[in-house]
Amino acid sequence: MDIPSIKAQLTLADVLHYYGLKPDKNLRLHCPFHDDKTPSLQVYYKTHTAYCFSSNCPTHGKSLDVIDFIMHMDKSSKHEAILKAQSLLTGTAPKPLLPLTKAAILTKMFTYFKNAVHNSAPAKAYLESRKLDYAKLDVGYNSGQFHHGTRKDEALIKSCLEVGLLLPSGANTRSGEPGYKPFGKNGIVFPLKDAQHQISGLYFRSTINDSDQRHFYLKDRKGLYPSYPEPETEILILTESIIDAASLHQQGEMSGTYAVLALYGTNGMTQEHLSAIESLPRLKEAVFFLNGDEPGREAVKKHSHTLQGVLPQLALSQIPTPEGEDVNSLLQGHQAAVLLHLIEKKQLLFQLNLQLKNFQLKTLLISRLLSNR
Numbered sequence: 001m002d003i004p005s006i007k008a009q010l011t012l013a014d015v016l017h018y019y020g021l022k023p024d025k026n027l028r029l030h031c032p033f034h035d036d037k038t039p040s041l042q043v044y045y046k047t048h049t050a051y052c053f054s055s056n057c058p059t060h061g062k063s064l065d066v067i068d069f070i071m072h073m074d075k076s077s078k079h080e081a082i083l084k085a086q087s088l089l090t091g092t093a094p095k096p097l098l099p100l101t102k103a104a105i106l107t108k109m110f111t112y113f114k115n116a117v118h119n120s121a122p123a124k125a126y127l128e129s130r131k132l133d134y135a136k137l138d139v140g141y142n143s144g145q146f147h148h149g150t151r152k153d154e155a156l157i158k159s160c161l162e163v164g165l166l167l168p169s170g171a172n173t174r175s176g177e178p179g180y181k182p183f184g185k186n187g188i189v190f191p192l193k194d195a196q197h198q199i200s201g202l203y204f205r206s207t208i209n210d211s212d213q214r215h216f217y218l219k220d221r222k223g224l225y226p227s228y229p230e231p232e233t234e235i236l237i238l239t240e241s242i243i244d245a246a247s248l249h250q251q252g253e254m255s256g257t258y259a260v261l262a263l264y265g266t267n268g269m270t271q272e273h274l275s276a277i278e279s280l281p282r283l284k285e286a287v288f289f290l291n292g293d294e295p296g297r298e299a300v301k302k303h304s305h306t307l308q309g310v311l312p313q314l315a316l317s318q319i320p321t322p323e324g325e326d327v328n329s330l331l332q333g334h335q336a337a338v339l340l341h342l343i344e345k346k347q348l349l350f351q352l353n354l355q356l357k358n359f360q361l362k363t364l365l366i367s368r369l370l371s372n373r
């Protein structure tokens with residue numbers, strides 16, 4: 001079949017339908033050939049052509065016929081596109097691979113990172129230094145190599161650019177292709193999950209930098225660690241970091257009684273945390289197990305007031321973390337049992353405040369009585 005007879009028979013509507021693309025009422029599409037924020041691709045059903053108005057587009061300036069369209073969609077040669085067009089006409093074209101959802105991309109990549117731990121000496125050394133048990137935890141390692149060499153795969157690169165696991169480096173590789181910079185390179189990776197227990201975000205802790213730049217969240221941070229607490233949860237322990245939560249989470253003996261949830265740092269009690277906590281039907285108590293330092297104690301005050309505001313009946317307590325320690329440093333320096341002992345020593349927060357207030361009131365009354373005398 002020659003090109004004119006293909007073009008005479010194959011409609012653009014058929015091609016768009018095959019790729020699952022639907023133009024809006026102005027016959028415009030989010031262009032599939034470049035990262036398109038507004039629909040820039042105009043569809044012309046009369047001429048069976050399409051045109052992208054964005055100057056960022058590799059097709060810009062060229063009217064695309066059905067064969068060009070297939071060629072760009074499949075990143076194939078013109079000859080392959082002609083064969084594909086014929087198979088569309090005869091109804092023998094294979095089903096196209098639909099774009100993966102964000103959850104599917106993150107799940108696939110996390111599985112890859114998780115498998116990488118076993119082959120990576122630096123990852124294992126880092127996890128062992130933090131007393132984190134990678135046999136028990138869902139944890140991965142990003143060596144930053146996933147888009148290189150034999151693993152190079154255009155669809156994978158596109159997916160990773162979309163979710164932020166790859167960033168354009170701005171420079172070209174030696175072979176002249178655009179270069180990419182992996183996000184969270186040399187980082188230990190933890191999955192953040194949504195209410196349906198799907199991976200909706202990733203957190204990276206650098207294994208090579210212990211100063212300023214250590215914590216990396218994938219763009220559009222969503223999800224909670226280790227997961228949304230189960231509806232049966234009665235007592236919820238809140239930690240300051242993901243590694244602190246992992247340190248507690250791997251203590252299997254605790255899981256029956258307590259659920260653990262990581263905040264994202266001292267300022268990291270987000271609306272997603274609050275909504276998840278509010279929706280727990282059996283929750284009786286929230287326990288703060290934050291760092292034994294001034295920012296940690298300030299965060300307990302701030303977040304306990306927030307929680308009291310939304311859940312006035314909820315008991316609130318804190319664990320007396322020794323000065324200069326955090327959950328993970330305690331685990332590094334002691335037997336794991338120390339964490340359980342400390343949890344048993346939790347102190348009710350507002351009861352403490354109440355006792356303090358009563359005491360202040362009494363002193364006030366006594367001093368008034370004394371001065372009235």
Ligand SMILES: [Zn+2]
Pocket residue numbers: 031032033034036040041052053054056057058059060
């Ligand atoms: Zn375009």
